[in-house]
Structures are given as C-alpha cells and as structure tokens.
Amino acid sequence: MAAAGALHRGASLGRTRLVFRAPGTMVGWWPQARSGRGESEVHEKPRCFRKGLAFSVLSYLGYEAYTLISQSSVVHADDQNEILEQADYLYESGETEKLCHLLEQHKNSENAELLWRLARASRDLAQLSQTSPEKKKALTYEALDYAKKALEKDPSCFAVHKWYAICISDVGDYEGIKSKIANAFVIKEHFQVF
Numbered sequence: 001m002a003a004a005g006a007l008h009r010g011a012s013l014g015r016t017r018l019v020f021r022a023p024g025t026m027v028g029w030w031p032q033a034r035s036g037r038g039e040s041e042v043h044e045k046p047r048c049f050r051k052g053l054a055f056s057v058l059s060y061l062g063y064e065a066y067t068l069i070s071q072s073s074v075v076h077a078d079d080q081n082e083i084l085e086q087a088d089y090l091y092e093s094g095e096t097e098k099l100c101h102l103l104e105q106h107k108n109s110e111n112a113e114l115l116w117r118l119a120r121a122s123r124d125l126a127q128l129s130q131t132s133p134e135k136k137k138a139l140t141y142e143a144l145d146y147a148k149k150a151l152e153k154d155p156s157c158f159a160v161h162k163w164y165a166i167c168i169s170d171v172g173d174y175e176g177i178k179s180k181i182a183n184a185f186v187i188k189e190h191f192q193v194f
Contacts, residue, residue, distance in 0.1 A: 080111055087117050096124045107146070112154030116163045119146035123167060137174055143167045158193065165190035 083106065090099040103118040125131060126139035147164040154160055165187040172180035 112150040115150035116160045119143045140170045161190040161193045
C-alpha cells in the first residue's frame with residue numbers, strides 16, 4: 001500500500017500521466033520527462049506508438065517485398081509468336097525492364113519483329129529517369145544496332161524503319177549538331193518509305 005500511496009494519477013490536457021515521487025525512476029523502457037516539482041512523469045502512449053511503428057515497419061517490408069518480387073519475376077516464352085505477344089503485353093503494361101529482359105534472350109534472332117521490339121525496349125530503358133548517363137548512351141547505341149540488324153532482315157516492315165529512324169535521332173544527341181543534321185535526311189527517308 002505504501003507504493004500505491006506514492007503513485008497518484010492526474011490528467012494533463014486530456015492525456016493520462018503517471019507521476020512518481022522518486023525522481024529519476026524509469027518504468028519499463030519508456031524514458032521519463034522531469035517535471036518542475038521534483039517529480040517525474042511518464043505519458044502513457046506506448047501502445048499507440050507501438051501500433052504505429054508496427055504498421056510503418058510492415059508497410060515498408062511489404063513495399064520492399066513487392067519491389068523485389070516485381071524485379072525478379074522473369075517472363076519465359078518459347079514460341080516466336082508467344083514471345084511477340086508477351087513483348088507487346090509488357091510494352092503496353094509499361095514493364096520496360098521485364099520487356100528488355102525477355103527480348104535480350106533473343107538478341108541473336110533472325111526475326112526482324114523481335115529485333116525492332118528489342119530496339120524499342122532498349123531505347124525506352126535508356127529514356128527512364130533512373131538510368132545513369134553512361135548506361136543511357138550504351139543503351140541508345142545498342143538500340144540502333146538492333147534496329148540496323150532488323151532493317152537488314154526485313155526492309156519491307158514499316159515498324160523497322162520507324163524505330164531505325166527514331167534510334168538514329170537519339171544517337172544524334174550524342175554525336176553533335178552536324179551529325180544530327182545529316183541524319184535528318186536519313187530519318188525523313190525512313191519515315192517516307194511507306
């Protein structure tokens with residue numbers, strides 16, 4: 001009973017507080033704030049704090065798990081038509097990294113349809129804001145190489161000409177104004193093929 005007499009409850013601005021007569025005493029893990037009357041007080045908010053902390057931690061872990069899973073999921077397809085359908089679906093979904101990963105498995109293909117899609121995917125990956133400048137440049141030149149290869153395989157496909165022209169334009173950004181002006185005529189020719 002003596003301990004109960006030393007402890008009394010009081011209200012402060014709608015909060016429950018515990019006031020102890022022995023200064024410097026700690027209750028559990030919660031640090032105490034000193035009051036001006038030689039007493040120490042502890043505000044009872046750890047439950048709310050723990051729930052908020054637990055929710056924050058779980059939210060963060062859930063987000064990290066989603067990010068890890070979405071980056072690690074790999075799309076597999078065996079048939080050429082199935083690959084093209086999957087590539088078109090990923091492009092429409094905005095899954096640029098997955099699209100690049102799928103199509104890079106077929107970068108030595110003889111199929112112009114796959115190659116121009118790979119050029120488009122490489123270019124799109126280069127356009128992403130999180131891509132470093134060195135990687136952007138490398139991807140831009142890779143995209144042009146894939147588009148050239150597709151043009152060699154099927155010069156009658158409009159999409160091949162379109163993406164070849166777009167890739168030439170992008171490469172012009174790295175090669176200077178003279179090259180960009182000279183490439184303007186080549187770009188115009190490829191857009192006027194059909």
